[in-house]
Amino acid sequence: MDVIRGIENIPEGMKGAFVTIGNFDGVHLGHRFIFRRLVEAARREGRPAVAISFDPHPKMVLHPERRPFYLITSPEEKIRLLAGLEIDAFILIPFSVEYARTTAEEFVRGILWERLRIRRILIGHDYTFGRGRGGNEVFLTEAGRRLGFEVEVMNAFCVGDTVISSTKIREAILAGEVRFVATLLGRPYNLSGRVISGNHRGVRLGFPTANIAPDKELVPARGVYAVRLLREGKRHDGVVNIGFNPTFADGKRSVEVHIFDFHEDIYGEPIEILFIERIRDEVRFESPEKLIAQIDRDIARAREILKSEK
Secondary structure, eight states: OEEEESGGGOOGGGTTOEEEESOOTTOOHHHHHHHHHHHHHHHHTTOOEEEEEEESOHHHHHOTTSOSOOOSSOHHHHHHHHHTTTOSEEEEEEOOTTGGGOOHHHHIIIIIITTTOOSEEEEETTOOBSGGGOBSHHHHHHHHHHHTOEEEEEOOOEETTEEOOHHHHHHHHHTTOHHHHHHHHTSOEEEEEEEEOOOOHHHHHTOOOEEEEESSSOOOOSEEEEEEEEETTEEEEEEEEEEOOTTTTOOSOEEEEEETTOOOOOTTOEEEEEEEEEEEOOOOOSSHHHHHHHHHHHHHHHHHHHHHOO
16 A cells, blocks of 8 residues: 655556545544445456545644544554555645645545546545535535546444444543444554553562553553553463552552563563453552452453453
8 A cells, every 4th residue: 555645746646546535543344344345446447446534633733722632543553554455545635724724625626636536435424524514425426526526425334233433432442341442443442652660569569560651642441451462473461450550549540561471571662452351440459468369360350351352
């Protein structure tokens, strides 16, 4: 997949493309449904399959006061996930306050038509773009009649009775519902980061932990989770505690992972955490001894969960 940054770098070979446009945060099953349809249709007519998005995410530019920014995927993750979906090109348009003034008509004429000469555009049922959200199904259909491209609107994608959306996934992550999240994403939610120095309390308790500095602000709810970890291409099982260590009144949120049957020094190294299932909420214990007994139970439960997990 070619990653094209900026409309001025779109090559001539992309003309006649079948395109889709969106933020694609999470690259969830609903997005994948659209991408599959895009690629299948483009291949049938020998056309490039192109996805168009914006960087940074528009809400980070238009609403900088709304912190933290709860994005499911980092830009790098998004590119990695899209690269596995047989899309020919991913066009990233730099987004700014000035660019936000672009009307839907200007976007369609300047990019979709003049730069790409698109043959078909696929959009989600509720997607809008352009100043004042003027770019919708009705607008695109009329523009397509005038300029000569087709518009296909994809219905909502559901898992059971749940309509999948990035907003719903974010809410579920913040609630700690990581198993439910995996059914909407089509994969476990992941959190990457480098191992940093902590207070070394885990070693003293008999359960050494790696303290992670997450690379995303979207961290699951406080509690204990059964997880899988990826380090240097190898998979490990473990448990993660997210919270404020109320037994010791630390007062600062930490993400600490205990890796099963692992004794290497990994300070400074990057690791990736895949959240499989939430075991329990964060609890304050009356003594370190009671905490140790609960950790033993947590580890036993996590091993049981992970043993049955594909």
